[in-house]
Amino acid sequence: MSSEAAIEYEVAQGRAKAFYPRFERKDELQHQTHYCPGCGHGIVHKMLARAIDELGIQDRTILVGPVGCSVFTYYYFEVGNVQAAHGRAPAVATAMKRSRPQSVVVAYQGDGDLSAIGSAEILHTANRGENITVIFVNNAIYSMTGGQAAPTTLLGQKSTTTPDGRSAATEGYPLHMSELLATLEAPVYIERVALGDNKQIAQAGKAIRRAVQNQVRGLGFSLIEVLSPCPTIWKMSAVDAQRWVREVMEKTFPLGVLRDRTKDAAPKALPPAAPALEEIPRILGVAEQDLPAGNAHAMEPGRDVDLEVRIAGFGGQGVLLLGEVLAEAGLDAGLEVSWLPSYGPEMRSGTSNCHVRLSSRPIDSPLVAAPGILVAMNEPSLRKFDHSVRAGGWVIYNGEAFPEDCVRQDLHVLAAPFTQLADELGDARASNMIMLGALLEIAGALPGASVDAALRRLVKNSRWVELDLRALERGRALLKHSFPEVIG
Amino acid sequence: MTEATKHDRGQLRIDRDECKGCGLCIEACPPKAIRLSEGLNHYGYRTAEYAGAGCTACGICFMACPEPGAITVLRVIVHRAVGVAAEGISCASN
Numbered sequence: 001m002s003s004e005a006a007i008e009y010e011v012a013q014g015r016a017k018a019f020y021p022r023f024e025r026k027d028e029l030q031h032q033t034h035y036c037p038g039c040g041h042g043i044v045h046k047m048l049a050r051a052i053d054e055l056g057i058q059d060r061t062i063l064v065g066p067v068g069c070s071v072f073t074y075y076y077f078e079v080g081n082v083q084a085a086h087g088r089a090p091a092v093a094t095a096m097k098r099s100r101p102q103s104v105v106v107a108y109q110g111d112g113d114l115s116a117i118g119s120a121e122i123l124h125t126a127n128r129g130e131n132i133t134v135i136f137v138n139n140a141i142y143s144m145t146g147g148q149a150a151p152t153t154l155l156g157q158k159s160t161t162t163p164d165g166r167s168a169a170t171e172g173y174p175l176h177m178s179e180l181l182a183t184l185e186a187p188v189y190i191e192r193v194a195l196g197d198n199k200q201i202a203q204a205g206k207a208i209r210r211a212v213q214n215q216v217r218g219l220g221f222s223l224i225e226v227l228s229p230c231p232t233i234w235k236m237s238a239v240d241a242q243r244w245v246r247e248v249m250e251k252t253f254p255l256g257v258l259r260d261r262t263k264d265a266a267p268k269a270l271p272p273a274a275p276a277l278e279e280i281p282r283i284l285g286v287a288e289q290d291l292p293a294g295n296a297h298a299m300e301p302g303r304d305v306d307l308e309v310r311i312a313g314f315g316g317q318g319v320l321l322l323g324e325v326l327a328e329a330g331l332d333a334g335l336e337v338s339w340l341p342s343y344g345p346e347m348r349s350g351t352s353n354c355h356v357r358l359s360s361r362p363i364d365s366p367l368v369a370a371p372g373i374l375v376a377m378n379e380p381s382l383r384k385f386d387h388s389v390r391a392g393g394w395v396i397y398n399g400e401a402f403p404e405d406c407v408r409q410d411l412h413v414l415a416a417p418f419t420q421l422a423d424e425l426g427d428a429r430a431s432n433m434i435m436l437g438a439l440l441e442i443a444g445a446l447p448g449a450s451v452d453a454a455l456r457r458l459v460k461n462s463r464w465v466e467l468d469l470r471a472l473e474r475g476r477a478l479l480k481h482s483f484p485e486v487i488g
Numbered sequence: 489m490t491e492a493t494k495h496d497r498g499q500l501r502i503d504r505d506e507c508k509g510c511g512l513c514i515e516a517c518p519p520k521a522i523r524l525s526e527g528l529n530h531y532g533y534r535t536a537e538y539a540g541a542g543c544t545a546c547g548i549c550f551m552a553c554p555e556p557g558a559i560t561v562l563r564v565i566v567h568r569a570v571g572v573a574a575e576g577i578s579c580a581s582n
Contacts, residue, residue, distance in 0.1 A: 007495055007564055008564070008565040008567075009499055009562035009563060009564060009565065010562065010563055010565050011560060011561070011562060011563075012498065012545045012547055012561040012562060012563035013547035013550035013551070013559070013560070013561035014550075014557065014560040014561070015556050015557030015560070016556065019556045019557070031503075031505055031506055031557075032505070032506045032508070032555060032558075033554070033555060033556065035554060036508075037508035037509060037510035037533070037554075038508075038510035038511070038512055038554065039554050040554070041554070042553075042554025042555055042556070043551065043552070043553070043554050045554075045556065046551065046553075046554075046556060047551070049556070076556065197516075198516050198518075198548050198551075198552065201516075201548075201551050201552060202548075202551070205551060231510070237511070238510035238511055238512050239511055239512065239515045242512060242515070
């Protein structure tokens, strides 16, 4: 020892700076990883950490962790961390990269995560050529959940779900994700490496570094598949598991470069960065200055409003817009409002209806089971909902006359050919606004200015605003004419 | 330092508490300078330990080890001709 004391040493290989000095995990185990002895994840982690150190990108790296054994990447890497839902790491990484183009985004996934539940995400992310790096650790089995077969499980390999070994006849063939992705046009670099021996480990380290560097250079999508040992689930010693990677796994998953356009790829222009959070209200048109000042058109104080309206018709008649204008006007007037649309998959025709509530008090439920006012824009809607209107309520019906077999004695009814009336005004499509005009007159609750403001917010085209304002007026006049006693 | 008192080029520092005793470093070490300890560590693992001689500071054990900091490879700083020192560095980074 005394002779060695005179010798000076420097660190040739040591813990990477990209790792936290201590891991924020349970109890006294903060100085070691949660991985089993001999697990390949630790080795891949070290390669990635070293690449981050060497490229000097620790302060702009975002690591997207998966579900699986490597779920805790955020315990270890002192970089930005996001933990994605099962299989969704490439989708989350896409969002991170696009909103923060200067970041270096690495999706880290296992084979269950990437090739089974996440097969769609990785396929489309690769096909879009997102400028991210994907580390795909393949150990041919679901390890964290105890050894079920994965898409990558080898033929004949036993697992808890293939106790007699995987059979091509019943479980299909091992899925070659890297080969599959290499058929796509966009990826820049795809290589399969392994942790089977020293030489393979050295090559894996280089490949991972290059995959990260490609992103730093802005070249596009890079993916490294790492054949990795799982001694625990494979029920082998660490050394035997390493040998199994080299001698067995590699036969099914041959190593090598499957795609390399690193030399030819030109750096892509960075997409514009996402707007700052403070700017988003302005972009959406909901910034303070875009909103009506306070309750500019507030209801007179003390007025109690509790309006429950159901509007129904066929898709395309403007059922939902009618409800929206009503609700928006209520909002403008300082009321509590809810608007709940209900429609089928058809964009035109089909049935469509919405529930609207306006109230001076907080609304318990947006559902309107027993409306005070029903707007029925066609006969099927009338027949469907007229029985639900509460006694003493109103029905506004788009038709020459009320069908005789559904006249209830306890309702007020305004039946008129609203479509023709609208046609006379200039466009049959304004019939919804004539009906709204009548409805507003019946409700008598909302300031006209609120309705105007709501209409201008929801209808962008000035020609339509003008027509709709005339339609509203027509509806109000029709109601006053038909039911002079209602007014006042 | 003279030819007569030639030392190993490297030295290993192994964190006995971080090591889980998987044995991959022992398998990986080209000069076979690492062995499994006789005794157990705090967690009950037999851990890797430096055999005491033969390390070339090649760093291969470090990359074979799954733990971030269980192994630290030290390299002797050579105060002789620059050319020799440069050779030493390139060898260790292989």
